[in-house]
Amino acid sequence: MGIDKINSAEKSKGRVLVAMSGGVDSSVAAALLVDQGYEVIGATMQVWDYSECDITEGHGTCCSSIDVDDARSVADKINIPFYVLNCEAKFKASVIDPFVNAYLAGETPLPCVNCNTYLKFDHLIKKMNELECDFLATGHYAQVVHDDKGLAQIQTSIDNWKDQTYFLFTIDPHIVSRLLFPIGHLKKPEVRRIAEEKGLVVAKKKDSTGICFVGNKGYDQFIKEQVSQKILDLKKGKIKRYPGGEIMSDHEGIHLYTIGQSKGLGMTYHEKLFVLKIDAEDNTVWVGEEKDLYVAEVDVIETRWLSEVTDGAEYDVKIRYQHKASRAIATKTSRGIKLKFAEPQRAVAPGQAAVFYQNQKLMGGGWITLK
Amino acid sequence: MQKFSNSSANGRVYLDNNATTPHSPALMSRWHELIDIFGNPSSIHQDSRLPKTILRETKQKIAELLGCSPLEIIFNSGASEANSSVLKAVFYSADKLRNEYLISQVEHPSVIKTAMYLQSQGAIIHYIPVSRNGEIDIDFIKEKLSAKTALVSVMYANNETGTIFPVNEISQLAHSVGALMHSDCVQTLGKLILNFQELNVDYATFSAHKFYALSGTGFCYVRKSAKWIPLIHGGGQERSRRGGTENIIGIAALNIVLEQLRNTEVKVNEMKRLRDLLENLISQNISDIQVIAQKAKRLCNTSSLIVGEIDGETLLMTLDLQGFSVSTGAACSSGNPEPSPVLLAMGLTRAEAQSSLRVSLGWETTEIQVRQFVQALTETVHKLREINLSEKKSVYGHR
Numbered sequence: 001m002g003i004d005k006i007n008s009a010e011k012s013k014g015r016v017l018v019a020m021s022g023g024v025d026s027s028v029a030a031a032l033l034v035d036q037g038y039e040v041i042g043a044t045m046q047v048w049d050y051s052e053c054d055i056t057e058g059h060g061t062c063c064s065s066i067d068v069d070d071a072r073s074v075a076d077k078i079n080i081p082f083y084v085l086n087c088e089a090k091f092k093a094s095v096i097d098p099f100v101n102a103y104l105a106g107e108t109p110l111p112c113v114n115c116n117t118y119l120k121f122d123h124l125i126k127k128m129n130e131l132e133c134d135f136l137a138t139g140h141y142a143q144v145v146h147d148d149k150g151l152a153q154i155q156t157s158i159d160n161w162k163d164q165t166y167f168l169f170t171i172d173p174h175i176v177s178r179l180l181f182p183i184g185h186l187k188k189p190e191v192r193r194i195a196e197e198k199g200l201v202v203a204k205k206k207d208s209t210g211i212c213f214v215g216n217k218g219y220d221q222f223i224k225e226q227v228s229q230k231i232l233d234l235k236k237g238k239i240k241r242y243p244g245g246e247i248m249s250d251h252e253g254i255h256l257y258t259i260g261q262s263k264g265l266g267m268t269y270h271e272k273l274f275v276l277k278i279d280a281e282d283n284t285v286w287v288g289e290e291k292d293l294y295v296a297e298v299d300v301i302e303t304r305w306l307s308e309v310t311d312g313a314e315y316d317v318k319i320r321y322q323h324k325a326s327r328a329i330a331t332k333t334s335r336g337i338k339l340k341f342a343e344p345q346r347a348v349a350p351g352q353a354a355v356f357y358q359n360q361k362l363m364g365g366g367w368i369t370l371k
Numbered sequence: 372m373q374k375f376s377n378s379s380a381n382g383r384v385y386l387d388n389n390a391t392t393p394h395s396p397a398l399m400s401r402w403h404e405l406i407d408i409f410g411n412p413s414s415i416h417q418d419s420r421l422p423k424t425i426l427r428e429t430k431q432k433i434a435e436l437l438g439c440s441p442l443e444i445i446f447n448s449g450a451s452e453a454n455s456s457v458l459k460a461v462f463y464s465a466d467k468l469r470n471e472y473l474i475s476q477v478e479h480p481s482v483i484k485t486a487m488y489l490q491s492q493g494a495i496i497h498y499i500p501v502s503r504n505g506e507i508d509i510d511f512i513k514e515k516l517s518a519k520t521a522l523v524s525v526m527y528a529n530n531e532t533g534t535i536f537p538v539n540e541i542s543q544l545a546h547s548v549g550a551l552m553h554s555d556c557v558q559t560l561g562k563l564i565l566n567f568q569e570l571n572v573d574y575a576t577f578s579a580h581k582f583y584a585l586s587g588t589g590f591c592y593v594r595k596s597a598k599w600i601p602l603i604h605g606g607g608q609e610r611s612r613r614g615g616t617e618n619i620i621g622i623a624a625l626n627i628v629l630e631q632l633r634n635t636e637v638k639v640n641e642m643k644r645l646r647d648l649l650e651n652l653i654s655q656n657i658s659d660i661q662v663i664a665q666k667a668k669r670l671c672n673t674s675s676l677i678v679g680e681i682d683g684e685t686l687l688m689t690l691d692l693q694g695f696s697v698s699t700g701a702a703c704s705s706g707n708p709e710p711s712p713v714l715l716a717m718g719l720t721r722a723e724a725q726s727s728l729r730v731s732l733g734w735e736t737t738e739i740q741v742r743q744f745v746q747a748l749t750e751t752v753h754k755l756r757e758i759n760l761s762e763k764k765s766v767y768g769h770r
Contacts, residue, residue: 041692083688129758130685131692 012039014134016180019124020044020074020082022067024202026139027074028191029182031198033137034078036182041131042075042082044068045119047091048213073201085127087119094118096213100226103219103255104235106278107351110167110321111211117170125175135180140164142362143184144176152177154306154362159187166321169355169365170304220256237283239267242276242292254278257285260293260347274347277370294344298328300354301336303366309337309356316357317341319348319368325357336366383694384740388733389530389558389673390698395583395628405620405627412617413606422619429626433590436632437567437575442595445609446617449589450557451481453576454524456591456602456613457553458485461522462494464598469521469550473512475499475536476716477529479555483712486524499525503718505534505664512544520550527570528558531713531729533673534664535563542571551597557581560632561734562670563639573597579621583734584628588621642732643671645741649730650674652745657752663714663727672732677719681755683727689751695744698729 018030020042033040046068068084075082095114102109120138128136141157141164154176157163171179183191188207195203214222224232235253240246249267251257257265261275265287274293277286298319309315311332316325317339328339339354348368355365385393398405412422430441437444447453458472474486476498486496497515500508507525516523523545528535538554545552553574559565561582567575573594580586593599593612605614650662659679678686683699690697699711710724719727730744 081692083691086684126762127685127688129762130682130755131689132754 013037015039015041015132016135016137017041017043017124017128017131017133018137019120019139020071021139021208022070022074022202023139023208024195024200024205025141025183025191027071027200027202028186028194028198029137029139029180030074030080031078031194031200032182033180034080038135040078040080040137041133042071042080043085043124043127044071044082045085045087045091045123047087047095047115047119070202070205077198077200085123087123090119090123091115091213096226099211100223102351103223104227104231105351106254106257106280108258108349109351110353111213112167113170113353116167121168121171121175121179125178128178135178136175137180137182139183140168140181141184142168142181144179144181152179154179155184156357156360156362157181157184162188165357165362166318166353166355168362169306169353171306173306176306223255235283237285239265239285239287241273242286242288248273248287251283251285254280254283254285259349290346293346295348296341296344298339298341298345298348298354299333299336299369299371300339300366301369303336303364305364307358307361307363309363315363317365318353318355318357319345320352330356383696384744385696386730386732386736386740386744387696387698388736389533389581389729389731391580391586392561392583392733393735394585394624395631397627397631398584398624401627405623408620408623410619412619413608422617425619425623425626426617429622429629432626432629436629437565437592439567439592440595442610443592445591445593445599445612446622447589447591447609447613448587448618449578449580450479450555450576451578452602453589453591454479454481454553454555455485457574457576457593458482458489458522458524459602460598460600461551461553462489462492463600465521469519471495471497471515471517471519472521473497473499473515473523473525473545473550475501475507475525477501477531477713478524478526479530479557482524482526482555494521495519498716501529501534501717503664505529505532505667505669505717507536507541509537509540509544512541516544516548516550518548520545520548522551522553524553524555526555526558527565527575528556528562528670529713530558531673531711532663532667532675532717533558533670533731535668535670538570538572546571558670561635561638562642562672564636567592579625579628582628582632584625585621588618588625590625638734639671642734642736645736645738646672646674646732648738649732649741649745652742653748656745656749660752663717663719672736674730675714676728676730677723678726678728678752680759681726681752683725685755686728686751689755690744690747693747693751695747697744698731699727 016033016038018033018040020026020030030040030042072082095111098114099109099111124136141159141162143155143157144152145155146152154165154168156165192203232253235255237251239248239251241248251266257275257278259275262272273287274290275285276288276292309330314327314329317328318325326341326343326345328341331338350368350370352368353365354368356363408421410418410422412419412426430444433444434441472486472494474482474496490496499511523541525536525538525541527538542552551573554570554572556575557578560577574597575592577590579588599612601612601614603614608614608617653660661677663675687697687699710721711727714724714727
């Protein structure tokens with residue numbers, strides 16, 4: 001690679017910067033682009049300093065140093081240039097700190113969206129321009145399609161189970177025409193088959209689950225490492241029974257609870273109780289019966305749109321990643337959207353996103369709030 | 372298996388010779404002979420004769436080059452091992468009352484990180500400031516030196532900026548209070564005419580891959596009177612100063628390349644001519660670009676550039692894609708570029724350090740390559756500045 005490779009760019013379908021995490025999806029994405037005749041440059045964003053970590057830590061999850069090695073190995077195999085981009089400071093400021101702060105505020109954060117907003121589809125877009133690339137590609141399960149007017153739009157993957165458009169709602173509509181999702185038209189087993197066929201080291205690597213920087217230790221342990229005990233002590237409070245307000249027990253911090261949680265509440269009771277609401281002002285964790293977990297109306301703020309929504313129209317809306325989209329009427333408000341679901345929804349958590357679809361088209365979305 | 376070859380005829384221009392050098396053509400032509408060397412020098416039978424001879428003769432050649440005794444040379448894996456060994460040897464053998472160390476702020480991580488480890492074991496470390504112009508703070512050294520000082524460690528030439536430090540002057544100061552003196556000399560051989568005895572140091576460290584021989588081979592000068600404790604205990608090799616069977620092929624390769632070090636004046640002068648040409652062309656063609664410590668006494672082959680408004684990481688990648696190998700500060704094992712601690716220590720801002728580019732020439736660098744590089748750099752910098760400008764406009768114009 002080098003001078004020759006660049007000279008051959010004129011004959012290629014264009015130059016692509018592909019974000020490679022070291023997982024099977026982005027590896028196959030890169031390999032497919034090479035097959036399709038693009039001139040491909042691979043890049044991994046190093047988001048966390050693993051140099052001092054236990055070598056067993058992070059294995060098989062997203063973006064540990066082992067994953068950087070895997071991405072590099074795939075890049076060697078398919079013979080493309082490959083770079084590691086230092087994104088540690090940016091990742092800490094725009095993903096990790098908000099993640100920790102959200103838990104401390106009693107919310108359930110969604111760090112993957114921030115990573116997409118501030119790193120993949122911002123930092124890498126900048127790199128794409130600087131490296132004179134025509135496109136940015138990722139291994140997301142999503143598709144770019146063109147409507148009747150030739151306008152590029154994001155559509156769900158054909159793999160319903162893996163579809164990741166939920167995490168893409170903040171993408172700037174102006175850049176959609178320059179995005180490629182090379183595996184969005186495939187199902188996961190097919191992606192693995194291609195990886196195996198091409199002899200990529202990642203073919204049998206297990207899927208990353210959970211949050212890449214948290215690893216196997218669990219998010220409560222992660223937060224403990226990031227925040228001083230003094231601050232965590234300020235998050236202690238009472239568990240109260242909804243709706244009467246009867247005190248059930250003390251708790252060790254609101255960051256240890258999530259809406260809908262029923263296990264590990266730190267108390268015993270004769271009936272199964274669920275976390276219904278977390279009150280950050282006085283650190284109260286409200287628990288109650290499962291039926292009280294259901295709400296029909298949800299407020300959405302800080303909306304970002306790929307396509308304009310029509311006031312009063314009905315959309316398919318997902319309120320968490322593994323949620324089957326439900327029909328809801330969207331009414332515009334001064335700070336965003338009020339959703340009215342046809343069927344009440346279980347465990348709607350502030351800090352998660354509400355993402356809107358029309359048929360399979362990603363419209364955009366915003367953040368769920370209870371305030 | 373993948374073909375393990377990337378050096379010859381790949382059309383690339385290699386300007387990262389402070390990280391490592393390509394192998395000397397003398398090694399290429401004698402490679403079959405080298406790979407045929409076999410035998411453990413510690414054995415008694417006749418198969419050990421050749422390796423024993425290689426060890427002895429190579430040590431003799433080094434001794435002649437440095438003007439010391441062969442007994443003062445310890446073979447090892449390279450300067451990181453040697454630097455770490457020197458600091459630990461002094462720490463574990465020094466008088467208990469001598470517990471202070473003077474280390475320049477711009478030392479290689481193998482010195483700085485070892486010092487930090489010794490600090491955790493009770494040592495007191497004083498970091499000697501180095502100015503933006505590459506001058507080391509002699510007054511600071513004078514102020515901190517005392518009967519408590521165990522060791523002063525100052526590199527001969529800095530790997531990132533090429534600045535040369537007055538090691539013999541610092542040695543004298545160190546010795547005047549009874550302290551030992553170490554100098555990391557890894558960037559010297561092949562780049563300057565070294566009058567080693569003038570340095571008057573107790574320890575000096577070298578890596579073969581920095582002067583056209585093989586990586587994984589190095590040596591440490593330890594003055595006869597200086598204390599030593601091995602980092603690796605083993606089977607009595609190197610007079611029990613460094614355990615482990617010697618890297619005999621690497622040492623034989625070093626032997627071959629040492630021949631070429633006898634006469635480096637022509638090469639040094641040519642590198643200096645090309646480096647000066649490079650800096651002149653750059654200053655003529657690119658605005659807002661500075662050479663760090665340009666006025667200081669520097670290595671003949673190194674240019675440390677700060678390219679205003681440009682992200683060094685992107686610049687490096689773009690040049691790499693065009694076939695030019697350069698670096699942004701020290702080569703890092705993870706391949707993950709961090710702003711250079713050396714430049715930060717010299718008082719450059721984080722933004723400046725992130726806009727840095729190191730160009731280091733070698734024996735094989737040609738004028739055509741230098742001109743090609745400057746042309747590519749000029750075009751790339753102009754293009755990246757345009758992109759930055761249009762992005763700023765779009766941010767303020769449309770959002």
